[in-house]
Amino acid sequence: MLGIEYLKAAPTQHIIHYANGQLRHSGAGLAFFYLKPSSSIVVIPLASADVPFIFNEVSADFQPLTIQGQLTYRISDPNKVAALLDYTIDGRLDEYISEDPEKLPQRLVNQVQVLARAEVQRIPLRQAIHACETISAAVAASINQSEALLALGIEVLEVIIQAIRPAPEMARALEAEAREDLLRQSDQAIYDRRNAAVEQERRIKENELNTEIAVEEKKRQIRETKVDADLAVETKEQNVRQSKQNGQIRLEEERKRLAVARAENARLEADTQTYTLEASLKPLANLERDVLQLLMMQSADPRKMLSLAMKEIAQNAGKIGNLNISPDLLESLLKKE
Numbered sequence: 358m359l360g361i362e363y364l365k366a367a368p369t370q371h372i373i374h375y376a377n378g379q380l381r382h383s384g385a386g387l388a389f390f391y392l393k394p395s396s397s398i399v400v401i402p403l404a405s406a407d408v409p410f411i412f413n414e415v416s417a418d419f420q421p422l423t424i425q426g427q428l429t430y431r432i433s434d435p436n437k438v439a440a441l442l443d444y445t446i447d448g449r450l451d452e453y454i455s456e457d458p459e460k461l462p463q464r465l466v467n468q469v470q471v472l473a474r475a476e477v478q479r480i481p482l483r484q485a486i487h488a489c490e491t492i493s494a495a496v497a498a499s500i501n502q503s504e505a506l507l508a509l510g511i512e513v514l515e516v517i518i519q520a521i522r523p524a525p526e527m528a529r530a531l532e533a534e535a536r537e538d539l540l541r542q543s544d545q546a547i548y549d550r551r552n553a554a555v556e557q558e559r560r561i562k563e564n565e566l567n568t569e570i571a572v573e574e575k576k577r578q579i580r581e582t583k584v585d586a587d588l589a590v591e592t593k594e595q596n597v598r599q600s601k602q603n604g605q606i607r608l609e610e611e612r613k614r615l616a617v618a619r620a621e622n623a624r625l626e627a628d629t630q631t632y633t634l635e636a637s638l639k640p641l642a643n644l645e646r647d648v649l650q651l652l653m654m655q656s657a658d659p660r661k662m663l664s665l666a667m668k669e670i671a672q673n674a675g676k677i678g679n680l681n682i683s684p685d686l687l688e689s690l691l692k693k694e
Contacts, residue, residue: 363390364389366450367386367450368385371432371435372385372387373398373401374387376391376395381396407428408427410427416485422485422524423521424520428515428517430512432512438509468500472500473496476492482523486523492521497513500513
């Protein structure tokens with residue numbers, strides 16, 4: 358009614374209200390009434406926005422590349438943007454009277470393309486297709502230093518390069534080369550695996566032979582040890598036998614010396630007895646037989662005396678006529694008392 362309208366902005370929208378060329382309101386999330394015929398409303402979005410991009414460039418080795426990514430930015434100084442770009446609305450908050458709000462993302466993409474071109478042209482194709490993160494970091498660090506963006510009051514939050522692709526024919530060539538390289542690596546891996554298997558088999562055989570050699574060496578050592586042990590036992594037994602023989606020899610020598618000593622003693626005793634007997638019989642050597650018999654009869658046994666008498670009778674048998682000896686007499690003579 359009468360051209361008076363009500364405006365209510367969101368917290369992510371910065372409102373600048375001019376009435377008759379004078380600044381009436383300025384801030385985020387404002388709500389007010391205004392007279393439309395005499396007012397100009399500038400609405401600047403403060404929320405972050407994502408801008409996808411894709412463009413073609415050339416690498417250091419003159420190979421075409423396609424760079425695809427996304428840019429995230431926000432307006433940090435609405436007054437600078439409002440001074441350089443027309444964000445005036447026509448009735449509704451999302452209807453601008455100019456195309457400047459749509460041109461801002463393209464300006465940012467152009468800035469990203471310039472910085473990305475500077476990075477890509479310094480490296481060859483093979484290196485460039487694997488340098489997404491490196492180029493993204495370099496572009497993000499450089500774009501916030503751009504004087505054009507600083508003059509606009511724009512802050513770039515993030516630059517993401519999602520892919521860097523070569524031309525289709527170059528991609529097929531690289532794929533073929535990579536495929537052949539992978540096939541060569543596969544063949545080399547098969548060769549290495551077979552060679553490793555042969556080498557492992559050789560090591561196994563060598564270990565088996567070494568084990569057999571070690572076993573035989575141990576057996577030889579065992580045999581040598583047994584022989585040495587048997588030789589040591591035989592040597593000890595021989596030493597024992599030799600000691601026994603030496604002992605027997607010494608014993609026999611002792612016995613021999615003992616027998617010689619006994620024989621010598623016996624000879625000496627015999628000589629002594631002989632000497633004693635000779636000495637005792639020497640006085641009787643010159644006596645007559647009859648005297649000796651008489652001496653014997655003085656202290657002899659009656660039976661001895663009778664035997665001497667019988668002997669005398671026998672010697673003089675020619676002179677005796679008859680002699681009678683009764684059995685009782687012989688029994689009494691032979692009977693031991």
